[in-house]
Amino acid sequence: MNLKPIKTRKIYEQIVDQVGHLVAEGQLKPGDRLPSERELVERFQVSRASIREAISALEMMGLIEVRSGEGTYIRQVNIESVITPLAWMLFIETDSDLELYEARKILEVQAAGLAAERADDDEIKDLYEALEIMRMDLENHRLGEDADHQFHYSIARATHNKILIRLMNTLSDTMQKSLKSSRSRLYERGDTPKKLYDEHCKIYEAIKNHDAEKAQKFMLDHLLGVERHLAKYLNID
Incomplete structure (x- = not known):
């Protein structure tokens, strides 16, 4: 049971x-x-x-x-009242990391594809800057959850989809807590920080090259990997 x-x-x-x-x-x-x-x-x-x-x-x-x-x-x-039930659910639920990653797969895989099609030069620059902060955090042995969040939110902004951006805003606080929690667990393995950084680099390159198919694939691979590790950590089959 x-x-x-x-x-x-x-x-x-x-x-x-x-x-x-x-x-x-x-x-x-x-x-x-x-x-x-x-x-x-x-x-x-x-x-x-x-x-x-x-x-x-x-x-x-x-x-x-x-x-x-x-x-x-x-x-x-x-539009806010449509999103509100999600906001108060996330506010109350405090143990839904895996469910959040399921929701992120639905939202962010598609968002990565749209961003690859629509991102302008400034938005690609924002992604690069977040990636650079992530690289410096890696070199200084910091978790880098803020840069991680900035990277994913920049992808949402690059979709130019107002509803998707508002949804990401709603998820924002919960995502930041989840990123910090998941990264602290993932960093228990010595090779994981570099692997996570490399995964973000692949997503960035695909968006920069306006390759929607690869952007979606690399985002899905990234989120599935984190989800699998969390499930193992939580002893969930």
Whole structure:
């Protein structure tokens, strides 16, 4: 049986989860006003501090709008509200590294192909600069997760697809945490840092040469390799 340890979740996270599900199910619609802070305290049977933490988190995710003197409202439908359920899911889930890599394969393999077709000189320069920082981090035995993130996000920008860029923005914080975590595990093997750098170089060269097919192949190879290592580390078949 695949049993997982029971995790204690913070109260405000449970409130965020409930509100998010109500929005996803259509029970709360854009423009609807949430109950007052006092009413929420009574309904949830929690402290004012927990309600305030939940409101702050929901506002940060773009799910609600706090209007001074008027109340708290579910935000109007737009591209942000389409992406919001993903944002609050990622905010709450803290053990989904492998699922994140599955999502990255869906998004980033296609993104690499689009970037190869559409990247202009400035965007190719951005990729090169991220790669150079990665090389210096490698020489100085640093993890280089910031340069890694900069490289992958630069690919998203080079697609010129606004929705894809917003999705990558939504994934951004979670990706940075995941990159740091996965790199620390991958760096346990002495040959891995150089291998990761070389994989990024191949992706860069394919995009620079506007070879969409190779860019997709090299990105997929890169993400599959990291995913396999993480699965082995986590003892997942």
